Amino acid sequence: MNLIAIRSIYVFEMSRWFRTVLQSILSPVISTTLYFVVFGAAIGSRFSDVGGIGYGSFIVPGLIMLMLLTQSVANASFGIYFPRFTGTIYELLSAPVSYLEIVLGYVGAAATKSIILGLIILATAGLFVPVHILHPFWMIGFLVLTAATFSLLGFIIGVWADGFEKLQLVPLLVITPLTFLGGTFYSVQMLPPAWQKVALVNPVLYLVSGFRWSFYGIADLSVAVSLGMTLAFLAVCLAVIAWIFKTGYRLKT
Amino acid sequence: MQSIIAIAGLAKTYAPRPPMGAFEALKSIDLDVRRGEIFALLGPNGAGKTTLINIVCGIVTATSGTVLVDGHDNVAEFRAARSRIGLVPQELHTDAFETVWKTVSFSRGLWGKPANPAFIEKILKDLSLWEKKDNRIMTLSGGMKRRVMIAKALAHEPQILFLDEPTAGVDVELRRDMWALVRRLRDSGVTIVLTTHYIQEAEEMADRVGVISAGALIVVEDKTTLMRKLGRKQLTLHLHQRIESIPAALGAHALELRPGGQDLVYTYDTNTDRSGIAALLQDVGAAGIRFTDLQTKESSLEEIFVSLVSKRS
Numbered sequence: 001m002n003l004i005a006i007r008s009i010y011v012f013e014m015s016r017w018f019r020t021v022l023q024s025i026l027s028p029v030i031s032t033t034l035y036f037v038v039f040g041a042a043i044g045s046r047f048s049d050v051g052g053i054g055y056g057s058f059i060v061p062g063l064i065m066l067m068l069l070t071q072s073v074a075n076a077s078f079g080i081y082f083p084r085f086t087g088t089i090y091e092l093l094s095a096p097v098s099y100l101e102i103v104l105g106y107v108g109a110a111a112t113k114s115i116i117l118g119l120i121i122l123a124t125a126g127l128f129v130p131v132h133i134l135h136p137f138w139m140i141g142f143l144v145l146t147a148a149t150f151s152l153l154g155f156i157i158g159v160w161a162d163g164f165e166k167l168q169l170v171p172l173l174v175i176t177p178l179t180f181l182g183g184t185f186y187s188v189q190m191l192p193p194a195w196q197k198v199a200l201v202n203p204v205l206y207l208v209s210g211f212r213w214s215f216y217g218i219a220d221l222s223v224a225v226s227l228g229m230t231l232a233f234l235a236v237c238l239a240v241i242a243w244i245f246k247t248g249y250r251l252k253t
Numbered sequence: 254m255q256s257i258i259a260i261a262g263l264a265k266t267y268a269p270r271p272p273m274g275a276f277e278a279l280k281s282i283d284l285d286v287r288r289g290e291i292f293a294l295l296g297p298n299g300a301g302k303t304t305l306i307n308i309v310c311g312i313v314t315a316t317s318g319t320v321l322v323d324g325h326d327n328v329a330e331f332r333a334a335r336s337r338i339g340l341v342p343q344e345l346h347t348d349a350f351e352t353v354w355k356t357v358s359f360s361r362g363l364w365g366k367p368a369n370p371a372f373i374e375k376i377l378k379d380l381s382l383w384e385k386k387d388n389r390i391m392t393l394s395g396g397m398k399r400r401v402m403i404a405k406a407l408a409h410e411p412q413i414l415f416l417d418e419p420t421a422g423v424d425v426e427l428r429r430d431m432w433a434l435v436r437r438l439r440d441s442g443v444t445i446v447l448t449t450h451y452i453q454e455a456e457e458m459a460d461r462v463g464v465i466s467a468g469a470l471i472v473v474e475d476k477t478t479l480m481r482k483l484g485r486k487q488l489t490l491h492l493h494q495r496i497e498s499i500p501a502a503l504g505a506h507a508l509e510l511r512p513g514g515q516d517l518v519y520t521y522d523t524n525t526d527r528s529g530i531a532a533l534l535q536d537v538g539a540a541g542i543r544f545t546d547l548q549t550k551e552s553s554l555e556e557i558f559v560s561l562v563s564k565r566s
Binding site for chain 2: 008
């Protein structure tokens with residue numbers, strides 16, 4: 001294991017982020033604040049409690065998940081796409097590093113960034129609504145697991161994309177809709193029965209449900225199912241990455 | 254002496270990318286690079302030079318064949334093989350937003366070497382980059398970026414340095430600096446493999462030369478042997494008066510009359526003991542042809558190269 005190389009990639013990626021840290025943090029914090037103003041204060045005040053939790057508090061875990069997913073995908077996909085775009089990937093490919101080390105460096109950095117952002121958003125949310133965390137251990141567990149899984153997905157997208165348009169396409173067309181339809185702002189039980197069935201195919205539903213449970217102890221689905229689905233999704237991403245590196249897909253000719 | 258790079262039966266066919274069909278870039282290359290030498294790979298654009306280098310370095314996957322780097326298979330033992338190699342690619346691929354210092358230190362880390370600021374400092378000073386160490390790479394000139402690429406390749410103390418077209422688009426001063434550096438590296442025991450299509454460079458720098466054309470190695474030879482073996486000399490007689498055709502009296506000699514009728518060119522092999530010059534001059538005198546000037550010229554590597562490549566195609 002080339003630990004120095006993993007650390008080098010990780011530090012390099014993190015410093016890239018810190019260079020523009022203000023933008024990186026400001027934009028998610030502002031959009032979260034907007035969500036609170038619109039959903040929490042303007043609309044939310046007309047809602048009754050959801051499962052005994054005030055609506056503003058209810059959406060906190062979903063909002064953190066929304067940011068976690070989009071930021072993980074964005075950071076990780078850009079992190080690996082950028083060297084492909086500039087050509088500096090030559091160095092990575094000619095270095096004595098294994099694919100596992102490359103993934104650990106890039107995905108580790110991307111996941112760290114989105115976890116930091118998730119915690120910042122949690123702190124921001126605390127300014128607007130009462131937030132309590134029933135199971136902090138599980139909360140962190142879901143946070144890390146989700147960040148890692150979607151950073152892996154982002155890595156896959158960054159390898160697959162052959163232009164900046166495609167890099168935007170998946171987050172825009174897939175991740176955002178899935179998040180909005182995954183019970184971020186509502187309980188799935190509010191949906192008509194037929195749509196409840198449809199919602200079950202959405203992997204984000206399991207993440208939000210499990211994450212919300214770690215906060216308030218209420219969930220649309222059982223925690224074990226949530227955890228199982230998250231792990232399954234992680235396994236799928238890992239398998240795809242293993243295949244990418246085995247075949248050299250879009251990295252080597 | 255064991256060769257530091259041993260390439261056997263190396264072939265590469267690029268998969269078809271519509272509308273282009275499959276492309277055979279390398280056809281079964283066998284090549285040994287000796288430890289400590291400067292080896293120049295010569296060839297026209299598209300001959301397969303970069304493909305060959307990229308396979309050795311691990312950027313391109315070979316279709317068949319093997320590469321041993323200091324005895325280590327470059328696929329099965331990629332760590333051992335790659336840790337010995339530094340690569341300066343042809344294109345200027347740099348992290349525009351990073352500083353010189355960071356990007357060069359990053360390269361060292363990527364190769365698993367513990368940080369060594371003193372060593373990085375030495376490299377940057379050697380390459381006249383020290384004053385620019387905190388500059389972002391995007392603010393540097395093309396020549397400076399090329400130096401950064403070299404610094405990155407040297408940051409992990411490689412035993413073999415690949416320079417892919419190192420002097421393409423480089424000014425005279427940098428070229429001179431670069432060759433001085435290459436010589437210093439060679440003196441310290443580093444093996445250098447460079448590609449170029451400037452033959453003068455190979456002629457000036459290399460110990461051995463390989464000529465590659467259309468994916469095949471045509472010849473691999475000591476530079477001096479190659480020049481002796483394939484080199485020709487030309488004797489040019491500048492005549493006092495122009496002539497219409499070569500006089501019959503000189504028919505026995507392989508002469509060529511240049512357009513204009515004032516230069517007679519005699520081409521001869523450098524290898525033969527009897528060049529035939531004396532006989533020629535005697536006959537020229539006997540035919541009553543007077544000449545005002547006489548010069549001889551040895552063919553350059555460039556001419557050898559052109560004749561080799563054109564002979565094949």
